[in-house]
Amino acid sequence: MKKVYTCFCTDVIHEGHLNLLREAKKYGEVTVGILSDAAMIKFNRFPTITLEERKQIVRNTGLVSAIVIQNEIMYDKVIAEKKPDFVIHGDNWCEGPERAIRNNVIENLKKYGGELIEIAYTYNENVKKIDDTIRERLAMPEYRRKRLRQLLKLCPVVKTIEVHSGLTGLIAEKTVVEHNGELDQFDAMWLSSLCDSTAKGKPDIELVDMSSRMRTIDDVMEVTTKPIILDGDTGGLVEHFVYNVRTLERMGVSAIIIEDKTGLKKNSLFGIEVDQVQDSIENFCNKIRAGKRAQRTEEFMIIARIESLILEKGQEDALKRAFAYVDAGADAIMIHSRKKSPDEIFTFCDTFRKTNQDTPIVVVPTSFNSVTESELAQHGVNIVIYANQLTRSAFPAMQSTAIEILKNHRALEVDTKLMPFQEIIRLIDDL
Ligand code: SPV
Ligand code: MG
Secondary structure, rough: OOOOEEEOOOOOOOHHHHHHHHHHHOOOOEEEEEEEEHOOOOOOOOOOOOOOHHHHHOOOOOOOOEEEEEOOOOOHHHHHHHHHEEEEEEHOOOOOOHHHHHHHHHHHHOOOEEEEEEEEOOOHHHHHHHHHHHHHHHOHHHOOOOOHHHHHHHHOOEEEEEEOOHHHHHHHHHHHEEEOOOEEOOEEEOOHHHHHHHHHHOOOOOOOHHHHHHHHHHHHHHOHHHHHHHEEEOOHHHHHHHHHHHHHHEEEEEOOEEEEEEEEOOOHHHHHHHOOOOOHHHHHHHHHHHHEEEEEEEEEEEEEOOOOOOOOOOOOHHHHHHHHHHHHHHHHEEOOOOOOOOOHHEEEEEEHHHHHHHHHHHEEOOOOOOOOOHHHHHOOOOOEOOOOOHHHHHHHHHHHHHHHHHOOOOHHHHHOOOOOOOHHHHHHOOO
């Protein structure tokens, strides 16, 4: 009997999968690899059912001889181990980043003369409906809210990108990159106060109020499924904060980060160039406690952001605050710095981790941007936020286009720098 292998990363078996398995059976004994959660989230959607359940739905088809777990996106290991005579796959992986997986399979099969069989992917109304239903499920508050905690268990670093509109949400949602034979995508979205304010032409001083921020969250949520971390500025008055926690939780936001400043908040990247007042440990702990008491699910996270290094109060103050905020119930801490070098962040993380190995640490490497995610992870960081780079790249591009049109009194000169309008139309999904 010849050996046939295929890998599934799906939460549902539809007629397309059944077609593929029936076809596979014609070639021999079929083994199905179930892609692990950690591998699946690198290029696909977050699973809505467990690995065990995914195994079960494949077993229930009655069409497979064996099921294995495939832990890596690329097939090197599984093909070396199983030496299948045939790998079978739908022909929908010839375009886009998944092409890298196809190339990898071809390379591996070539080593011993294995063969790739591609069958026409089943596109029809029913399959599309099933696909849409899963996508919609992922966008629902009860699925989205808990996702950050799930990611913290799955990923060495939760890679988070700034969003401030439906369009930037789509970029965070859909960008998958193939680089050096690996696929990757962002895990979560950061609703930055700086960029949300900037998009509205306003300063980052808590002037854009919570109702407006929630409007932005809603725009992002309409077109995405990934979890949202809200930049909650200072959290405002305790009496207001508790209401906002409930609302955000109900909307399906996963976490709010509040910073330990009081009075007129200014952006941290100004540091001590402007007047900024740090809150007392006691007041800020009261705010954290009140927020934790107000929330209704176990899933929502309140993350305490420590501004001691920004305000040049030193490591000791930062650490004292970190431990106090964790004791008050903070689900994670964020430590911020505006130094070019990541050294003060490393020192803080290393010292904090000597006492506390569990509380997630969040960082925003805007100034210390030479540091890599894996270096940060080695120092115990769990969430890395790219807090403003989308806004900072879009603004100069738009400004230069405006200048060129004004200079030339027509738009021809800028055309080569623009996304073709056929593409921008296709960016938005049809219902
Ligand atoms: C933001 O993105 O609004 C932040 C991060 O709060 S920072 O701008 O670095 O303060
Ligand atoms: Mg902010």
